[in-house]
Amino acid sequence: MLKEYYETLFSAYGPQHWWPGRSRFEVIVGAILTQNTSWTNVERAISNLRREKLLTLPAIRRARPSRLAQLIRSSGYFRQKARKLKAFANFVYANYSGSLTRMFRAPTQQLRHQLLAVHGIGPETADSILLYAGRHPVFVIDAYTRRLLERHSLASPSDSYEHLRSLFERSLPADHQLFNEFHALIVHVGKNFCRKSAADCHSCPLRRFLPLATLP
């Protein structure tokens, strides 16, 4: 079932070249900054950090939280997110000598548990880091994914994050490239056809999968 969704989306849109980011660390920063925030607001924050040479692990670790907060202001929740960036940097130093390469060599489940213990890293952020920065085969469940599943009666609002993640991971081969493309494609259709209001699925390529009763 989900495999057919993927085939349909890939035929319609092709490869998405995700995640936008020039380095693994930049991808991680983006994952934290985009929490409940539109990507355009995050882009400004990231270019500010780049301009100030703060898009590296050691630089984030050294920077004062107030300075960080000022530079990422446009991404919203900026004091919280400044603290989260520091917490992640400290985590990598404390556990992996400041090396992302070492960090991502850890077994997927072990690293996932460690990431979830870091302040500011919840399930979606942990999985985005694992998949998009680390190429580990975990499926990311975000607001778009959940909305798609609910619109298609494949999930209900009470389903937990872990339940939805396991739905994807048991239905598909554990292939990071596949998970990457699939999730990116879900976000793409979500942005174009599946917003909260203005739900016109008329030209959505997934329209044929909609249950008859829910067709608009």
Add this chain to the structure above:
DNA sequence: TGCCAGGCCGGGT
């Protein structure tokens, strides 16, 4: 002009 956007934390039940 209010509502929304690729969540998460901490305290309460």
Add this chain to the structure above:
DNA sequence: ACCCGGCATGGC
């Protein structure tokens, strides 16, 4: 194990 208020900006 859930539930909820707080966190904050920029675009429409």
